[in-house]
Amino acid sequence: MSQIKELQLKLAEFAKEQDWEQFHTPKNLTMALSGEVGELTEIFQWLTDEQSFNLNNKQTSALNEELADVFLYLIRLADVTGVDLLKASEEKLQKNALKYPIEKCFGNAKKYTEFK
Amino acid sequence: MSQIKELQLKLAEFAKEQDWEQFHTPKNLTMALSGEVGELTEIFQWLTDEQSFNLNNKQTSALNEELADVFLYLIRLADVTGVDLLKASEEKLQKNALKYPIEKCFGNAKKYTEFK
Amino acid sequence: MSQIKELQLKLAEFAKEQDWEQFHTPKNLTMALSGEVGELTEIFQWLTDEQSFNLNNKQTSALNEELADVFLYLIRLADVTGVDLLKASEEKLQKNALKYPIEKCFGNAKKYTEFK
């Protein structure tokens, strides 16, 4: 069993034990995910790019926690909607490889921004 | 090697080939993640909870794509910041188990909302 | 002078007094706005539509504060980027009136979702 599936089962069991399944609709979980990304954003909002690579202990601890929160809501949302995250991601990577051929896109900020 | 690590290596290689590493700062990747969560949110914003469980083909296809985008930026961000997503998530789950003891939190919307 | 302009001047003065202008780049302010919308989202994430119309005192107080935070970062961002919010909004309203003719769009959830 994949490590993601294992975590999803733990989350599903925890939600069931707490009788929280009623709250875990796709719509609500999307909002919860969005809220956690907001907290992640707050870590970096006033930092320069360079500072964002050199977090202090307190910021690193917050980063670990927020990334975990985002990940947990993401895989819970994928679980309740029946989406296979790894499969969907592999398909997306193949799409991107076609969309951004290296010879056309190599290292140009302007192109990058426009293509995205 | 975990499936997440495999995907992270593919993403790192793709970024290197395209000379996109310069754009992949923690700050920028957080914004990119946030933008994708915005697109995910747009799928559900006008739907009822019931509708959010019963997406049509077009919505399901969009959901697969947006969840993949969120996941890919999330694991790329974890990679460039050196965060172990699975480890951080396991630690968070243990924290939550202590924070939300079943006998105290069972199935109460009001409590749920206040606690979160 | 419009009330928005008055507030923008106060914010500009406050930023100057604190020597915070260096942090108030369009990029950073967009992240700050995004972080505040995350906090706003957390108020509503587990509520039903009905509950979202009937907030208790604590939730109402949080709502007032988060809407203010979103508004203040929004007008500060508009100020530093030189965007006239009221003018841009009037133009958007005119665009929408053309985009959503009443005879075509009246009250259909499916159309609404697809059009948006």
Added chain:
Amino acid sequence: MSQIKELQLKLAEFAKEQDWEQFHTPKNLTMALSGEVGELTEIFQWLTDEQSFNLNNKQTSALNEELADVFLYLIRLADVTGVDLLKASEEKLQKNALKYPIEKCFGNAKKYTEFK
């Protein structure tokens, strides 16, 4: 009548004409606002701070449109929840003046980040 109130009345009338009031719950409008902030974020995600001050015509046009969208959903949300945006913002400014006394907070990135 304030310019915000005038815009709110136009939006309310437009929603009524289209029979869209049923979709404009506080919860849904918060998601719509969040989605628009996601689109705003996408404008700036790969730009440096310097570039974020020097947008090209296409980016400026997108910025005007996204700021308008954010503003319109924000004031619509304030309207349906009965929040007076200007009053709430004035109160927030007074709170901030107390929270960030100049002599304590002047121009220090570290303090700024920690205080926020």
